[in-house]
Amino acid sequence: MTHLTAFNLSIDFPLYHSESRSLKKALLGKMSARFGVDKKSRPTVQALRDISFSLKEGDRLGLVGSNGAGKTTLLRTLSGIYQPTMGSLSMEGKLVSLLDPGQGMNMELSGRENIHLRGYFLGLSKSQIRYLEQDVEEFAELGQFLDIPVRNYSSGMVVRLAFAMATAFPPEILLMDEWLLAGDAAFMTKAKARVEGMVRHADILILASHSASTLAEWTNRLIWLDNGQIRADGKPMDVFEAYLPRHDFEELLRGQQMANL
């Protein structure tokens, strides 16, 4: 049974300036404390505060919020990259996260070599790696570029390769950041078709995006993050009504009605 539960998740991000990070500063800091100068506590950013939610099969959660609200940090935490400062996280299901396009790729290696590395990382068998290679080759349409270093790709080509690699095997829990929605129109259509297919297969989807229409279309629950806290949590249109400026919300509403007709 696929599920994902976050309970009181909090993340404090340590801030290490170039100076405070050095050993000298740490040693001298101890020294000066001994001399009675008031000891500065370590500066941190409260990236996430008391995030709790629970998702079960069929849930498609959207994340909205201004830049720096904690969307990416939350996705990284849910991927298991950051250990929470407080709270806990539990899930069941195969998880794939699409956090940033260059993720896990070695820019010096060719696209094909990166596909193989990905296959090893996923623990695939030889035939599965062949399948992955074939699937990516067809989908990303990089042609001869697949055999030259990724460093020579245009940014759109990197997105195509990364997207194709990440979506070749449909996961049970899919985490996506908004970069996916940057690409040329032809690829976008293709990517959307594939994501829609994946969304139907993925039991749980979590999507962070600034595009209200995408979120309204793909999600059935929306969380509004503000300064690392949950400001609102509910049905997409209800949350958008509070989150979006009046004018934008009315436009979204009109768009929805058009689509329903």
Next chain:
Amino acid sequence: MAELAPPDSTLRTLKTPTRFALSADRGWGQRFGLAFVDLREGASLYRLIWALAFSEIKLRYRGSAIGPFWLTISTGIQIGAMAFLYADLFHTVIKSYLPYLAISLILWNYLSSLVVEGCTCFISADALIKGTRMPLMVHAVRTVLRNTIILAHNIIVVIVVLVVFQVKQSLFSLAAIPGFALWLIDGVFLSLLLGAICARFRDIPQIIAALMQVAFFLTPIIWQISALNGHPAAQHLIEMNPFNFILSVVRNPILGLPLTSTDIFGALGVSAAIVIISLVGFARFRGRIAFWV
């Protein structure tokens, strides 16, 4: 658009664990538990580690005609140049000195790069660490493996020297194998510890590199331990040098030099200390490394 449809769900064979739970720090029990999970999952990714280490070597020499064999050539030149000078300075015969210097130096370069590059094993993998959940052990093992591949290229120099200078090999030479296994274990664990500390304090790699320079002169590599005869104080210091024990357990069998029980127990003791301290340190810092890199 049929080919755009996602592959059918029978292909959901990703080996990633389907159950995953992570909570805030709950003390040492949880820390050790998570550290052991990291080691176990890292070990299961051996194909990835192998491919990563090989690709790094390949990249370094991409476009070069003889590729990684430049390593072999530069080691050969370094040893040739040093041997004749120092044999003269130390008043020793080149026939016994050159094999000693060649093997000591090659092994030392390996040990030294295990320590120095172990420091940057997490810093240099920051994109991977922040991009996906991957056992951190992968980065430690890959650093050790990369340096071992470089050592393997230098084996040619060792063989040429052993043959040309007719260093007798016997069954005793095989004692170098368990010694080398000990080095691999030490290398991985030390990388886990140093990699974490150096990710937090960016000055440490430079300090370690400087200390390794000092260790190079304090360890019998370019000079032989017999040079200390008549200097009891210095001899005492050398007997306390952990690098001396570690180096002896691999070098002495290859050169047919005696291996004392002090060397063996010294090397085992040093390795046990490295493994225990590194395990505790890694368990303590593991959860913070993603924030530090």
